[in-house]
Amino acid sequence: MHAADDPIPGFYAVLPAGGPGSRLWPLSRTDRPKFLLDPLGNGRSLLQRTWDRLRLLTSTDRMIIVTGEQYGAAVAEQVPDIEGHNLLLEPAPRDTAAAIGFAAAVIAERDPAGILGFFPADHLVRDESEFLRAVREGVRSANAGYLTTIGIDPAGPSTAFGYIELGERLSVPGTSQVLRARRFVEKPDAETAARYLAEGTWRWNAGMFVVRADILLGELERARPELHSTVTRLAKAWRTAGWAAEARTLWTGIERVSIDYAVLEPAAEQGRVVVIPAALGWDDIGDWAALVDILSPAGALTPAVIGDVARVLAYESTGLVVAHGDRQIAVHGLTDVVIVDTPDVLLVTTRDRAQQLKRLVDELRRRGRLDLI
Amino acid sequence: MHAADDPIPGFYAVLPAGGPGSRLWPLSRTDRPKFLLDPLGNGRSLLQRTWDRLRLLTSTDRMIIVTGEQYGAAVAEQVPDIEGHNLLLEPAPRDTAAAIGFAAAVIAERDPAGILGFFPADHLVRDESEFLRAVREGVRSANAGYLTTIGIDPAGPSTAFGYIELGERLSVPGTSQVLRARRFVEKPDAETAARYLAEGTWRWNAGMFVVRADILLGELERARPELHSTVTRLAKAWRTAGWAAEARTLWTGIERVSIDYAVLEPAAEQGRVVVIPAALGWDDIGDWAALVDILSPAGALTPAVIGDVARVLAYESTGLVVAHGDRQIAVHGLTDVVIVDTPDVLLVTTRDRAQQLKRLVDELRRRGRLDLI
Numbered sequence: 001m002h003a004a005d006d007p008i009p010g011f012y013a014v015l016p017a018g019g020p021g022s023r024l025w026p027l028s029r030t031d032r033p034k035f036l037l038d039p040l041g042n043g044r045s046l047l048q049r050t051w052d053r054l055r056l057l058t059s060t061d062r063m064i065i066v067t068g069e070q071y072g073a074a075v076a077e078q079v080p081d082i083e084g085h086n087l088l089l090e091p092a093p094r095d096t097a098a099a100i101g102f103a104a105a106v107i108a109e110r111d112p113a114g115i116l117g118f119f120p121a122d123h124l125v126r127d128e129s130e131f132l133r134a135v136r137e138g139v140r141s142a143n144a145g146y147l148t149t150i151g152i153d154p155a156g157p158s159t160a161f162g163y164i165e166l167g168e169r170l171s172v173p174g175t176s177q178v179l180r181a182r183r184f185v186e187k188p189d190a191e192t193a194a195r196y197l198a199e200g201t202w203r204w205n206a207g208m209f210v211v212r213a214d215i216l217l218g219e220l221e222r223a224r225p226e227l228h229s230t231v232t233r234l235a236k237a238w239r240t241a242g243w244a245a246e247a248r249t250l251w252t253g254i255e256r257v258s259i260d261y262a263v264l265e266p267a268a269e270q271g272r273v274v275v276i277p278a279a280l281g282w283d284d285i286g287d288w289a290a291l292v293d294i295l296s297p298a299g300a301l302t303p304a305v306i307g308d309v310a311r312v313l314a315y316e317s318t319g320l321v322v323a324h325g326d327r328q329i330a331v332h333g334l335t336d337v338v339i340v341d342t343p344d345v346l347l348v349t350t351r352d353r354a355q356q357l358k359r360l361v362d363e364l365r366r367r368g369r370l371d372l373i
Numbered sequence: 374m375h376a377a378d379d380p381i382p383g384f385y386a387v388l389p390a391g392g393p394g395s396r397l398w399p400l401s402r403t404d405r406p407k408f409l410l411d412p413l414g415n416g417r418s419l420l421q422r423t424w425d426r427l428r429l430l431t432s433t434d435r436m437i438i439v440t441g442e443q444y445g446a447a448v449a450e451q452v453p454d455i456e457g458h459n460l461l462l463e464p465a466p467r468d469t470a471a472a473i474g475f476a477a478a479v480i481a482e483r484d485p486a487g488i489l490g491f492f493p494a495d496h497l498v499r500d501e502s503e504f505l506r507a508v509r510e511g512v513r514s515a516n517a518g519y520l521t522t523i524g525i526d527p528a529g530p531s532t533a534f535g536y537i538e539l540g541e542r543l544s545v546p547g548t549s550q551v552l553r554a555r556r557f558v559e560k561p562d563a564e565t566a567a568r569y570l571a572e573g574t575w576r577w578n579a580g581m582f583v584v585r586a587d588i589l590l591g592e593l594e595r596a597r598p599e600l601h602s603t604v605t606r607l608a609k610a611w612r613t614a615g616w617a618a619e620a621r622t623l624w625t626g627i628e629r630v631s632i633d634y635a636v637l638e639p640a641a642e643q644g645r646v647v648v649i650p651a652a653l654g655w656d657d658i659g660d661w662a663a664l665v666d667i668l669s670p671a672g673a674l675t676p677a678v679i680g681d682v683a684r685v686l687a688y689e690s691t692g693l694v695v696a697h698g699d700r701q702i703a704v705h706g707l708t709d710v711v712i713v714d715t716p717d718v719l720l721v722t723t724r725d726r727a728q729q730l731k732r733l734v735d736e737l738r739r740r741g742r743l744d745l746i
Binding site: 341343346 | 399686688698702703704705706707710712714715716718719720721722723725726730732737742745
């Protein structure tokens, strides 16, 4: 057992920092994805806050960020403590199995029995002590050989997240609760989500899991032998003179598949995945609607403001105003409005339409306005 | 009788260009009132269009603009043809009786029997030929000695305008229809406005009237002898070395009263005012709601756009978007929205709340943001 702030021996924190830049458009852009933003306006980006949380559990030499090549400079600027060899750069986006497999293979080169924890770099975690508890227990469960996911206590019948069904309880020393993961389910419909919530035996899948490097690579090899062999070769080339050539030839052809689909789901079906339930106050901030719900709870009488509150004057309005331009914003008489004011783009929509940005972004792309998307 | 485009002998067109800058805020400002704007986006300001219309009826030496001292330079820039002595500058706003009385007194100095037509410089007139007809007939009626108002055929039961009740028909050579003005009524309630519309004997008062200079000054002398004496003294000082001193002492103390209340209403009660009905396609563009109704008729499937349409992308939305900043604007899922994007202020409101800008503007004034109002 360790004191709350002690680093965990042998624990590597891996932060996949990817995802398209369009979900919080126009605040997020192709070249400024969500993880680089500070959508809650508290002075640290989502990536930085994820880094800060995990920094409490390990030393910087065991903290890894996996991101797209084009974001390398921005990530290094936001996280100056990262060590160069720990900033893994994907030559092109190839989904999570490639990113996570590559990271696992790189770490396995150094430490085959290292314990890896994967934590998406663009999520919100409000209860930090619960997070630290869950990860510490996850490491113990991983040390016991389990592929261990963190299962988020659902805050409601969301249809936006995947679910994990809890199975029988296992006995793992030093943990409060570890249960078998019976199965993973993709985003359900509303009726199913309501049933899951009522049943009480389902947790949200937030893409956070802890596992020994060799076990994860073994699962990957079993499920996707070719992908495994590719990321292993790439890991050997990482930080060598041959990287550019290997990356160009090998990475491009790698299979695009999610780690959930490729590894976690089949492994769970065979009983090799466990869950540590946790009430993290978690959200993936998947769109503006999520941010409205986080910042402006039901019953709020004024819109939430991100940015300079002195620049926003709102009467008889609710929703969210992002004041990232340098102008005065005046709002009157709009319910559940989402106003995002940036120096080159203004978005005005509603909480309920905020998921439908794709059409706007696609039209701008069609018009050749790549500078705005 | 004259051909359509002949100037009318002895006719002076007077354009009162005043009014607060707040009704189309933030497009209009204290230093950029509505008459200087081109809210319809057709390349000429409301003042310029009013000038253009009247220029068809008289020569530039008989075209007068009455405006606030602070707008003199902007007016001269927009209307370079105006002659210096015809750009009458009010040292301070003192309502319409002072402005119109002063203009009448200045012209009477030159031509006591001149026919004056007054036409607010910030209104919309869509049917220009009907306007020209009404004014030509108004001049004939004025020549016959009548204080002649143009009565606008009401387009609906508006509660935003004053009304004139039509009385018995008079015989005036060269006119199609001149009727006694029975009385003037201020903005009525909705029920009364509906009744007026049903009765068919009421016209909107748009503040347009035609009258011989000496007759108007006689009415003013009868109704407001002190005001009459003041504007007469001021007219004698206009363009003399003594103007600044006279303006400072005399103008400041002048009574604040509208020409309707001071002159037209009492004169109508005594049977000395007549009406020429006209269907002008008129609107005073009193607020953003009026502009929505003008530019985006009921049933429109997309918002009207003022400014660069290429900068506005709108889906499933109606209302009005003013693109006067240099940014891309994206709108999705808002009904009857009013978005006014300017370089330093963004307004987002709805058609129905667009009359209530005062609260926003007052709050900015309270905060000392005079640069924004």
